Amino acid sequence: MKIVSKYLALVFFCVLLHIGCSQKTAPQKINSTPFVKGADISWLPQMEATGYKFYNDNGVQEDCFKILKDHGINTIRLRTWVNPSDNPASGHCSKEETVAMAVRAQKWGMRVMIDFHYSDSWADPGKQNKPAAWEGHPFPQLLTDVYDYTKAVMQALKNAGIAPEWVQVGNETASGMIYPEGSTQHWDSLAQLINQGYAAVKTVSPATKVILHVDQGNNNQRFRTWFDSATVNGAKFDVIGLSYYPYWLEGKPDYTLSIDDLGNNLKDMATRYNKEVMVVEVGGEDFKVQNTYDMLVAVMQKVKAVPNGKGLGVIYWEPEGARSWSHYGLSAWGDNGRPTKALDAFLVE
Template structure:
């Protein structure tokens, strides 16, 4: 019996990596990564979308379309991650796209966000590429659509922040009604440590018309262990009556660096009981998923599981900053690692 949970991977980098010559292997045979993930039990693919990046040709709508076709061709659902930025959006960087820079009127800016969200969904729909899930923002711990990094702007203006997020959510709702679809909407916050306070602030602004809470959980940046993560998921689910999913996580299978790009998960990013080894990575993912399920969560998505080392350049180096935490063994010709088993593990099915 197939488990009912949404287990998958963010595969946003794959097109770029393949264009740089990257190849993926299972049992020494080259494999299409989207097909491999599907065959191994992945049910969902997360894809990031930047507005108008001027530093890369990837992460654009054209690139996302290509990935959606590949994922849907392998019968995997899509979680479309609107960054609402021209570059990486995270808790400290929610930088407004250049196209909207200088718009100070919240209503006008909200209209821009609404129209952009709706038009993207319209274009995808016209090509039979509609996502099943949509993130309205990425790691939106701080105020969205800011001119400068958060540290330079002070505390969140929640009245403005909620008004803008509501416009993004409304765009998806209106699109659903117009097309007879049921695209699920998600708000995504980094780390369970901050989630209770964030969603409490959101509730005070009546920011409640969405279906999913998404969390990032990287243990080296969190004070919470797996049990506390589970408890937080249970609290969020029961308090706000939302489904909950971990949409970003990662764990190293080695601390070795295989290229000129420094590793994000370096020495000290492992946990007691889960060594930075092939087995440790697999055990962590299985136990993490079990903890999410115990708390009533419905899924786990691994961040950039296919970000292998290639001659591709990033903004910070040449290669991959994640090859030591990917699902492929950089020391063994990018052979698939045991961590793939987390997709097909026989988890206890809990009716929450």
């Protein structure tokens, strides 16, 4: 009996131990999705059409997508324009070309982000020109224009089997978009335009996250002013997107003078608005390879340091856009057709 009693006591103890352990909550990963290591390569179709050849680190010609993937890139960002010209530098990026590129990206196992400029060409802090086809439309019609165009692109992507993980409603909209109605001088109207884009995205792809995007990611006051206004006026969004180009800051200072400000702003945006954050554009001078490499590593560290897993990732703007083809000085590609060491930063864990 004593042996049985001891045995029963042992079993009872084990049951209690099991119950106690099972009631403990296992640690949960707040953000289990891979860190975004991305590239906006919207110039690629034009580069290929003009005969530009891409070579890997060993000098062997390869598909640009493979070269990027071998350097750690897992996400492709694509801009889309309403009725673009076929100008090599400031044209293309039509709905059809964007869909075709998204399909290629998905075949390479890449995640996809779509960047709506709501213009026929470049939209940025210096210009947010209304598409020519929308000129003269009264404001209610502009709201319909934004919704219909956004939905049409999203539907074309869906029909091709693409569900973008993220969509930007507007590009670097520090001063607004679709001038003059959507400038920040008319925040109520701007918020309505944003919300039409948001609604169109969610109608077609409810799981897609909508990004609002402002430049000068190190400038906290710029971001607080903009996103406070967006919040007060009811603009809808899921993610805060930032650009960070030390080269374009006043005086072209080295990144080391602004990187801490970027990190602090990322944390403030995530906390102040309870949103995820992502550096959706970054770039450094192509001839300062080591400096650009170091800057990219530092930027990724700052994004990863955002509390609660709210720092999603970093996207290089046109790393493949070699100066010899684009005349753009902030790519990560050399005159020999190969990526520079700067792109190796995305291999750093």
